[in-house]
Amino acid sequence: xxxxxxxxxxxxxxxxxxxxxxxxxxxxxxxxxxxxxxxxxxxxxxxxxxxxxxxxxxxxxxxxxxxxxxxxxxxxxxxxxxxxxxxxxxxxxxxxxxxxxxxxxxxxxxxxxxxxxxxxxxxxxxxxxxxxxxxxxxxxxxxxxxxxxxxxxxxxxxxxxxxxxxxxxxxxxxxxxxxxxxxxxxxxxxxxxxxxxxxxxxxxxxxxxxxxxxxxxxxxxxxxxxxxxxxxxxxxxxxxxxxxxxxxxxxxxxxxxxxxxxxxxxxxxxxxxxxxxxxxxxxxxxxxxxxxxxxxxxxxxxxxxxxxxxxxxxxxxxxxxxxxxxxxxxxxxxxxxxxxxxxxxxxxxxxxxxxxxxxxxxxxxxxxxxxxxxxxxxxxxxxxxxxxxxxxxxxxxxxxxxxxxxxxxxxxxxxxxxxxxxxxxxxxxxxxxxxxxxxxxxxxxxxxxxxx
Amino acid sequence: xxxxxxxxxxxxxxxxxxxxxxxxxxxxxxxxxxxxxxxxxxxxxxxxxxxxxxxxxxxxxxxxxxxxxxxxxxxxxxxxxxxxxxxxxxxxxxxxxxxxxxxxxxxxxxxxxxxxxxxxxxxxxxxxxxxxxxxxxxxxxxxxxxxxxxxxxxxxxxxxxxxxxxxxxxxxxxxxxxxxxxxxxxxxxxxxxxxxxxxxxxxxxxxxxxxxxxxxxxxxxxxxxxxxxxxxxxxxxxxxxxxxxxxxxxxxxxxxxxxxxxxxxxxxxxxxxxxxxxxxxxxxxx
Numbered sequence: 001x002x003x004x005x006x007x008x009x010x011x012x013x014x015x016x017x018x019x020x021x022x023x024x025x026x027x028x029x030x031x032x033x034x035x036x037x038x039x040x041x042x043x044x045x046x047x048x049x050x051x052x053x054x055x056x057x058x059x060x061x062x063x064x065x066x067x068x069x070x071x072x073x074x075x076x077x078x079x080x081x082x083x084x085x086x087x088x089x090x091x092x093x094x095x096x097x098x099x100x101x102x103x104x105x106x107x108x109x110x111x112x113x114x115x116x117x118x119x120x121x122x123x124x125x126x127x128x129x130x131x132x133x134x135x136x137x138x139x140x141x142x143x144x145x146x147x148x149x150x151x152x153x154x155x156x157x158x159x160x161x162x163x164x165x166x167x168x169x170x171x172x173x174x175x176x177x178x179x180x181x182x183x184x185x186x187x188x189x190x191x192x193x194x195x196x197x198x199x200x201x202x203x204x205x206x207x208x209x210x211x212x213x214x215x216x217x218x219x220x221x222x223x224x225x226x227x228x229x230x231x232x233x234x235x236x237x238x239x240x241x242x243x244x245x246x247x248x249x250x251x252x253x254x255x256x257x258x259x260x261x262x263x264x265x266x267x268x269x270x271x272x273x274x275x276x277x278x279x280x281x282x283x284x285x286x287x288x289x290x291x292x293x294x295x296x297x298x299x300x301x302x303x304x305x306x307x308x309x310x311x312x313x314x315x316x317x318x319x320x321x322x323x324x325x326x327x328x329x330x331x332x333x334x335x336x337x338x339x340x341x342x343x344x345x346x347x348x349x350x351x352x353x354x355x356x357x358x359x360x361x362x363x364x365x366x367x368x369x370x371x372x373x374x375x376x377x378x379x380x381x382x383x384x385x386x387x388x389x390x391x392x393x394x395x396x397x398x399x400x401x402x403x404x405x406x407x408x409x410x411x412x413x414x415x416x417x418x419x420x421x422x423x424x425x426x427x428x429x430x431x432x433x434x435x436x437x438x439x440x441x442x443x444x445x446x447x448x449x450x451x452x
Numbered sequence: 453x454x455x456x457x458x459x460x461x462x463x464x465x466x467x468x469x470x471x472x473x474x475x476x477x478x479x480x481x482x483x484x485x486x487x488x489x490x491x492x493x494x495x496x497x498x499x500x501x502x503x504x505x506x507x508x509x510x511x512x513x514x515x516x517x518x519x520x521x522x523x524x525x526x527x528x529x530x531x532x533x534x535x536x537x538x539x540x541x542x543x544x545x546x547x548x549x550x551x552x553x554x555x556x557x558x559x560x561x562x563x564x565x566x567x568x569x570x571x572x573x574x575x576x577x578x579x580x581x582x583x584x585x586x587x588x589x590x591x592x593x594x595x596x597x598x599x600x601x602x603x604x605x606x607x608x609x610x611x612x613x614x615x616x617x618x619x620x621x622x623x624x625x626x627x628x629x630x631x632x633x634x635x636x637x638x639x640x641x642x643x644x645x646x647x648x649x650x651x652x653x654x655x656x657x658x659x660x661x662x663x664x665x666x667x668x669x670x671x672x673x674x675x676x677x678x679x680x681x682x683x684x685x686x687x688x689x690x691x692x693x694x695x696x697x698x699x700x701x702x703x704x705x706x707x708x709x710x711x712x713x714x715x716x717x718x719x720x721x722x723x724x725x726x727x728x729x730x731x732x733x734x735x736x737x738x
Binding site: 117387413 | 489582588635722
């Protein structure tokens with residue numbers, strides 16, 4: 001019953017994600033979805049639909065089938081699109097080579113590529129597969145014995161109510177989709193279009209909220225970790241991008257000594273996340289730090305940041321923003337080179353003030369680089385922030401600054417619980433895949449793979 | 453008009469986007485600079501002070517610097533950590549540059565069956581951050597017996613999609629006649645790579661080298677997991693020993709060590725700033 005339902009859903013998702021312009025497309029997509037869904041379910045031996053499995057596991061099984069169906073469908077669509085016209089991905093079709101290609105033995109390119117491919121297979125692909133396999137097991141670090149847990153490691157992270165787990169994300173996706181549809185269909189001259197356009201960016205908020213409510217809250221559940229990660233990454237990304245853009249705008253001016261300013265503003269890029277943590281550990285230290293001293297001189301009794309959840313998170317955000325600022329400044333400076341200058345001059349002649357020129361001409365031109373920075377800053381605040389946290393708070397107080405990567409090391413290595421740690425890795429993996437999918441969708445063929 | 457030409461010759465780009473007096477901009481930039489420099493300047497001050505001086509909030513340099521240096525350099529042996537990091541950084545940078553050059557060569561100057569599959573296979577790794585699979589990688593590398601070894605620190609990071617795509621992009625923008633001419637001369641692909649492509653790619657190589665050096669030097673999570681022998685440890689993890697609260701934390705040595713460890717990447721960054729900017733970040737205006 002569960003198997004049939006999930007394969008049915010997989011087929012539909014495959015068809016939708018592959019594209020259903022013609023009947024043949026739809027059938028092919030459905031086949032791909034069916035393949036994707038059955039590959040993952042068969043790999044796990046259909047264990048989530050066994051009689052003794054929890055119902056949350058069954059829901060997760062259906063989700064898993066749908067996710068793999070989507071990956072197969074959308075992935076094949078992307079590959080077909082890219083190989084169709086060479087320029088989208090910089091071209092990896094043979095059309096890019098008009099002249100100057102070597103005509104030697106077939107093994108030449110493979111020989112040149114083999115070192116790269118071997119390392120990627122052994123140290124990226126193999127561990128990735130292993131992560132998925134470990135996530136379904138109960139196994140300890142260094143111990144040879146393992147037991148099958150099916151999706152038990154995952155259902156532990158979620159609320160024990162299978163209905164909520166299924167309904168909330170579906171509702172959020174439905175709302176997002178609905179707003180998108182409304183936006184496309186509405187007449188651009190009516191107020192309804194304006195409302196839809198304003199609402200559209202908030203679609204993601206519904207999804208984030210839904211995820212908040214499906215994570216387990218009782219006894220040290222994952223909801224706390226999710227919230228920490230969300231607060232710290234959103235805070236870091238928003239502040240570092242706003243300040244980075246402001247600084248870049250200032251240091252793009254043609255004034256004396258600007259190269260000195262730039263060098264002195266960019267260098268924190270070279271500082272490591274652990275050292276950013278150490279420097280802020282010193283400044284914010286309750287007994288010896290300058291921040292507490294200055295605050296008490298002004299009559300403010302600042303609590304110890306290691307005891308106060310909000311202050312601890314804020315300190316981590318501050319340290320990360322400080323470290324990221326130089327990087328963002330550098331790339332925004334590069335982006336400002338692409339701003340159409342004649343347009344700015346024309347707008348100035350037409351009487352547009354500085355803010356209007358910035359809002360209407362500079363910001364849109366910075367779109368692609370801003371998007372690139374959004375992704376790199378998010379990656380930073382997901383993963384590299386580990387070093388900063390390890391030196392600043394070590395997750396204190398009471399786990400209020402333990403973000404996903406920190407928790408996964410604590411569970412997987414410090415507690416030696418490899419299976420549970422791997423399950424958290426998979427959750428993080430899904431977040432990364434979701435982000436990348438969003439990135440592909442946003443940039444729609446104008447990504448430059450050479451630039452990152 | 454004259455001003456514009458002058459600004460171009462100064463190589464600082466075209467005139468700014470804000471019109472008007474320049475002192476408000478100077479003021480704002482100075483303010484930003486002070487704020488950004490403050491954590492480091494403060495760490496430098498603390499690094500000279502004994503704990504007693506730190507708790508008195510003394511604003512002048514203290515008396516502890518030579519003691520701290522002795523503690524950091526001789527007792528903690530931070531030079532040893534730095535040497536390990538230098539070896540790791542050089543090995544990874546060289547390996548990654550060479551492998552990326554070879555991959556770029558294959559992608560741009562060869563046509564072969566299944567090229568797009570290989571391309572896709574490499575491309576996908578861009579969305580597979582090591583951190584996500586770090587537990588399985590840790591177990592795999594431990595099983596290889598590479599714990600506490602340079603191989604464990606270097607080999608997993610010796611290849612990257614980023615590098616391969618960087619050179620692929622760069623080669624694709626070079627004139628096609630180069631390859632034709634060298635083929636007519638009968639040069640093998642490797643001769644072509646070393647005699648023609650590499651001399652034309654120093655900016656890109658420099659950019660990749662800066663990124664890799666800073667990346668490796670600042671690496672933290674992986675060495676925490678894979679290295680437990682203090683003699684094999686790298687710098688960022690080596691700092692942990694100085695923060696050990698149990699033995700009674702002294703701020704000075706920790707700050708001094710943090711500053712010492714930060715010097716090499718900042719120097720590399722400043723020294724290679726030019727190729728970095730022109731080869732990587734500002735590649736937008738080819």
